[in-house]
Amino acid sequence: MAKTFCSLIFLCCFVLSTGARVNHRILSSSTLGLDDATPTGSNFTFVCDPARYSSLGLEASNFAFCDTSLSYEVRAMDLVNQMTLTEKVHQLGNKAYGVPRLGLAEYEWWSEALHGVSNVGPGTFYDDLIPGSTSFPTVITTAAAFNESLWKVIGQAVSTEARAMYNLGRAGLTYWSPNINVVRDPRWGRALETPGEDPYVVGRYAVNYVRGLQDVEGSENYTDPNSRPLKVSSCCKHYAAYDVDNWKGVERYTFDARVSEQDMVETFLRPFEMCVKDGDVSSIMCSYNRVNGIPTCADPKLLNQTIRGDWDLHGYIVSDCDSLQVMVDDHKWLGDTKEDAVAQTLKAAAVRQGKVREADIDKSLNYLYVVLMRLGFFDGIPQYNSFGKDDVCSKENIELATEAAREGTVLLKNENDSLPLSIDKVKTLAVVGPHSNATSAMIGNYAGIPCQFITPIDGLSKFAKVDYQMGCSDVACKNESFIFPAMEAAKKADATIIFAGIDLSIEAESLDRDDLLLPGYQTQLINQVAGAASGPVVLVLMSAGGVDISFAKRNENIKSILWVGYPGEEGGNAIADVIFGKYNPGGRLPLTWHEAGYVDMLPMTSMPLRPIDSLGYPGRTYKFFNGSTVYPFGYGLSYTQFTYNLTSSTRSLDIKLEKYQYCHDLGYKSDSFKPSCPSIRVDNSEYNDRFEFEVEVQNVGTKDGSEVVIVYAKPPEGIDESYIKQVIGFQRVFVPAGGSEKVKFEFNASKSLQVVDFNAYSVLPSGGHTIMIGDDIISFPVQINFC
Numbered sequence: 027m028a029k030t031f032c033s034l035i036f037l038c039c040f041v042l043s044t045g046a047r048v049n050h051r052i053l054s055s056s057t058l059g060l061d062d063a064t065p066t067g068s069n070f071t072f073v074c075d076p077a078r079y080s081s082l083g084l085e086a087s088n089f090a091f092c093d094t095s096l097s098y099e100v101r102a103m104d105l106v107n108q109m110t111l112t113e114k115v116h117q118l119g120n121k122a123y124g125v126p127r128l129g130l131a132e133y134e135w136w137s138e139a140l141h142g143v144s145n146v147g148p149g150t151f152y153d154d155l156i157p158g159s160t161s162f163p164t165v166i167t168t169a170a171a172f173n174e175s176l177w178k179v180i181g182q183a184v185s186t187e188a189r190a191m192y193n194l195g196r197a198g199l200t201y202w203s204p205n206i207n208v209v210r211d212p213r214w215g216r217a218l219e220t221p222g223e224d225p226y227v228v229g230r231y232a233v234n235y236v237r238g239l240q241d242v243e244g245s246e247n248y249t250d251p252n253s254r255p256l257k258v259s260s261c262c263k264h265y266a267a268y269d270v271d272n273w274k275g276v277e278r279y280t281f282d283a284r285v286s287e288q289d290m291v292e293t294f295l296r297p298f299e300m301c302v303k304d305g306d307v308s309s310i311m312c313s314y315n316r317v318n319g320i321p322t323c324a325d326p327k328l329l330n331q332t333i334r335g336d337w338d339l340h341g342y343i344v345s346d347c348d349s350l351q352v353m354v355d356d357h358k359w360l361g362d363t364k365e366d367a368v369a370q371t372l373k374a375a376a377v378r379q380g381k382v383r384e385a386d387i388d389k390s391l392n393y394l395y396v397v398l399m400r401l402g403f404f405d406g407i408p409q410y411n412s413f414g415k416d417d418v419c420s421k422e423n424i425e426l427a428t429e430a431a432r433e434g435t436v437l438l439k440n441e442n443d444s445l446p447l448s449i450d451k452v453k454t455l456a457v458v459g460p461h462s463n464a465t466s467a468m469i470g471n472y473a474g475i476p477c478q479f480i481t482p483i484d485g486l487s488k489f490a491k492v493d494y495q496m497g498c499s500d501v502a503c504k505n506e507s508f509i510f511p512a513m514e515a516a517k518k519a520d521a522t523i524i525f526a527g528i529d530l531s532i533e534a535e536s537l538d539r540d541d542l543l544l545p546g547y548q549t550q551l552i553n554q555v556a557g558a559a560s561g562p563v564v565l566v567l568m569s570a571g572g573v574d575i576s577f578a579k580r581n582e583n584i585k586s587i588l589w590v591g592y593p594g595e596e597g598g599n600a601i602a603d604v605i606f607g608k609y610n611p612g613g614r615l616p617l618t619w620h621e622a623g624y625v626d627m628l629p630m631t632s633m634p635l636r637p638i639d640s641l642g643y644p645g646r647t648y649k650f651f652n653g654s655t656v657y658p659f660g661y662g663l664s665y666t667q668f669t670y671n672l673t674s675s676t677r678s679l680d681i682k683l684e685k686y687q688y689c690h691d692l693g694y695k696s697d698s699f700k701p702s703c704p705s706i707r708v709d710n711s712e713y714n715d716r717f718e719f720e721v722e723v724q725n726v727g728t729k730d731g732s733e734v735v736i737v738y739a740k741p742p743e744g745i746d747e748s749y750i751k752q753v754i755g756f757q758r759v760f761v762p763a764g765g766s767e768k769v770k771f772e773f774n775a776s777k778s779l780q781v782v783d784f785n786a787y788s789v790l791p792s793g794g795h796t797i798m799i800g801d802d803i804i805s806f807p808v809q810i811n812f813c
């Protein structure tokens with residue numbers, strides 16, 4: 027969303043962009059004369075409302091597309107068939123102008139709801155009636171909770187606020203969220219928008235958030251997915267292999283991601299596949315970058331064949347803002363003229379001379395209107411009619427935002443149980459550092475106007491008397507003269523809390539990081555304040571990507587470290603609850619925290635996940651990086667201690683092969699390891715291949731707490747170039763002090779134990795797989811045999 031206009035296309039391989047930017051000469055010789063989209067704030071009910079038609083001097087019953095006895099597809103076709111070519115072209119940008127002659131209202135497609143309803147995008151705005159909406163923690167924080175029901179409940183709360191604002195004419199029904207690109211490189215500026223580095227965790231986040239946004243209660247089991255009602259429409263983006271924004275002059279608009287098919291299937295596409303197949307999302311957005319030379323928005327294989335063919339998307343495909351313009355101006359793709367770019371995007375497989383066929387526009391308009399019908403834009407959805415002002419920034423939603431920030435807080439260090447602080451002993455607090463009074467930093471990007479801000483100072487002031495010294499005037503921390511007053515405050519206080527980290531000036535859209543260090547004099551501030559403090563010192567970090575804080579990890583004066591991501595509008599309350607023990611933290615890092623030297627070892631633009639020995643490049647993400655880290659993926663402590671006891675487990679699985687199933691070869695480091703039937707292909711096949719286990723989680727400490735049980739699988743020894751381990755499941759479970767809780771896991775071997783081979787086939791290797799719970803707290807073998 028870097029440029030002003032969102033020229034989108036709704037592909038498969040389809041349609042166009044705003045008149046403002048793309049010349050439609052090939053489609054229509056008339057001047058379109060389109061106005062800018064301005065939300066009206068009108069209390070629009072629904073298109074086919076008979077009263078609305080009469081007020082327009084029309085009769086609703088004359089239009090078959092308003093006949094609710096017909097299917098959405100038939101109705102959409104009727105609508106499109108009645109439009110002239112010029113009228114069709116008017117509906118193809120993010121602002122659809124409607125067709126007054128047919129009673130078709132205008133519609134603004136572009137709204138955003140990454141972690142709350144946002145006013146990024148012209149479809150949504152705030153005013154005196156709705157001055158703000160709940161700003162949940164940024165996605166990286168919520169992801170750290172590793173709690174699937176939390177992710178879904180937040181989606182439900184956001185869609186309720188969205189639907190309420192829609193009823194009041196202040197928001198749209200189509201939200202271009204979430205961002206589900208995996209964080210391949212620790213420098214990526216958009217890590218805050220994402221659920222981290224693991225494709226499975228990212229995919230599960232997507233499924234839950236999308237279902238929370240989209241699903242209408244009671245209609246989850248619709249037999250026809252193209253008529254399944256939608257609360258609001260969600261969009262998984264940016265498809266695909268998009269994770270370089272602006273690094274040393276390499277910009278996303280021109281970046282050509284050189285990606286192997288193996289990485290594509292195993293890493294880059296996996297969350298999108300889960301979003302479409304398991305989340306049943308109603309939209310996918312293609313990205314700015316090229317993949318292996320081809321702009322993603324013009325790649326028939328990526329768009330039509332994969333999303334529609336293999337995954338069976340029920341919905342529309344949209345291009346990122348201006349990506350048509352990008353294709354012409356920046357990629358200089360095939361020396362395109364604007365018309366060519368439109369044609370390529372509309373119909374990627376296009377015979378280039380043919381340009382756009384009207385039938386392709388019709389098809390994409392059909393996808394769009396079916397989605398709008400599923401949203402009730404034409405007929406209304408009665409159960410949401412009552413949503414209004416009271417549903418936005420409700421007490422429940424504000425509490426949910428606080429709860430999400432608590433659940434997402436990660437305890438990185440806690441020497442000698444220094445935390446939680448005792449309310450009885452700690453009466454005065456020195457609060458220092460550039461994030462002490464954080465407001466907008468806590469809500470990151472793609473935010474709206476929040477209901478309120480509870481800053482760290484606000485939150486902590488509820489528990490103790492706060493002496494605030496900024497220490498640095500901002501995160502850049504260029505001026506060391508503020509450090510001394512901070513040290514003086516620490517000397518006097520019963521305890522010291524240092525709020526350090528980074529913000530959107532360091533990591534953001536269009537801004538990747540250069541290094542993994544704290545900026546300016548922040549390190550000096552932390553060390554000097556910790557040295558001067560008389561009471562316990564707690565370091566609280568705000569960031570999305572990892573920060574190399576090895577110095578603080580080692581520093582004995584710093585007893586405790588908390589990472590809170592960017593914790594949303596209620597961040598200060600959540601942080602204070604954790605520090606004073608009202609809440610026992612249980613979050614886990616959703617990405618690896620690398621040592622600073624990591625980024626000197628490989629350029630951000632090198633896409634492979636596996637190490638490249640010939641160039642000395644290490645692997646990427648915990649799945650392929652075997653070196654030392656500041657903190658590993660999945661790390662996080664608690665105020666209590668947990669032990670695991672495996673109470674039952676499947677140890678071997680005999681999978682019966684049908685006559686037509688063949689053994690598939692698989693590269694092994696040495697043939698002596700290789701079984702006679704190394705693997706079978708698992709794409710689109712179903713097997714009786716369930717395995718399960720149960721683990722008892724015991725809280726052997728003295729405080730109630732939540733434990734995240736993360737399950738990894740390791741493939742059989744000796745497979746060439748395979749991952750070290752990968753997450754196959756996780757559950758967050760609350761266990762009272764002294765109590766225990768049984769947690770059951772079920773898997774399909776062909777899904778959870780699969781390996782993507784060099785030729786991008788998904789295969790299930792035979793032999794001894796290893797299941798690991800946590801960081802090898804418990805591990806046991808599962809033997810796969812084919813017979």
Ligand SMILES: *[C@@H]1O[C@H](CO)[C@@H](O)[C@H](O)[C@H]1NC(C)=O
Pocket residue numbers: 067068069155194
């Ligand atoms: C829409 O409805 C709200 C609440 O009933 C009202 O306050 C507002 O004035 C209405 N807006 C318009 C444009 O009619």
Ligand SMILES: *[C@@H]1O[C@H](CO)[C@@H](O)[C@H](O)[C@H]1NC(C)=O
Pocket residue numbers: 173174175176179429433732733758759760
């Ligand atoms: C997970 O999130 C749900 C929904 O907010 C919450 O009710 C539950 O307590 C959370 N589970 C744990 C173990 O924290």
Ligand SMILES: *[C@@H]1O[C@H](CO)[C@@H](O)[C@H](O)[C@H]1NC(C)=O
Pocket residue numbers: 243244245246247
């Ligand atoms: C949908 O199907 C699932 C599984 O059969 C069932 O548990 C659930 O109750 C059904 N939901 C509705 C609303 O019928």
Ligand SMILES: *[C@@H]1O[C@H](CO)[C@@H](O)[C@H](O)[C@H]1NC(C)=O
Pocket residue numbers: 038039326330331334335373374375
């Ligand atoms: C899209 O894929 C379908 C099959 O899934 C095929 O029939 C159609 O021709 C393809 N369209 C384009 C434009 O490639």
Ligand SMILES: *[C@@H]1O[C@H](CO)[C@@H](O)[C@H](O)[C@H]1NC(C)=O
Pocket residue numbers: 441442582
């Ligand atoms: C923790 O407590 C023990 C015993 O009181 C003490 O010897 C040790 O130095 C403490 N460690 C730190 C890091 O404060």
Ligand SMILES: *[C@@H]1O[C@H](CO)[C@@H](O)[C@H](O)[C@H]1NC(C)=O
Pocket residue numbers: 463465481483494
């Ligand atoms: C915190 O920042 C707000 C504005 O963002 C300001 O009004 C307030 O005075 C600041 N608080 C302190 C203690 O400086």
Ligand SMILES: *[C@@H]1O[C@H](CO)[C@@H](O)[C@H](O)[C@H]1NC(C)=O
Pocket residue numbers: 505506507
């Ligand atoms: C640092 O801040 C102090 C106090 O505001 C100011 O007097 C001084 O000029 C600043 N120094 C620099 C290098 O900006």
Ligand SMILES: *[C@@H]1O[C@H](CO)[C@@H](O)[C@H](O)[C@H]1NC(C)=O
Pocket residue numbers: 637638639644645652653
């Ligand atoms: C770690 O990976 C590197 C890069 O592939 C490799 O050279 C090295 O042997 C590996 N080290 C271990 C302990 O596996």
Ligand SMILES: *[C@@H]1O[C@H](CO)[C@@H](O)[C@H](O)[C@H]1NC(C)=O
Pocket residue numbers: 671672673
């Ligand atoms: C673990 O579970 C097994 C089976 O339920 C039980 O026999 C054993 O006592 C448990 N061990 C511990 C340490 O609780």
Ligand SMILES: *[C@@H]1O[C@H](CO)[C@@H](O)[C@H](O)[C@H]1NC(C)=O
Pocket residue numbers: 712772773774777
């Ligand atoms: C395993 O596969 C079966 C059949 O495809 C499916 O119904 C079931 O949901 C899968 N279970 C898991 C845990 O993925």
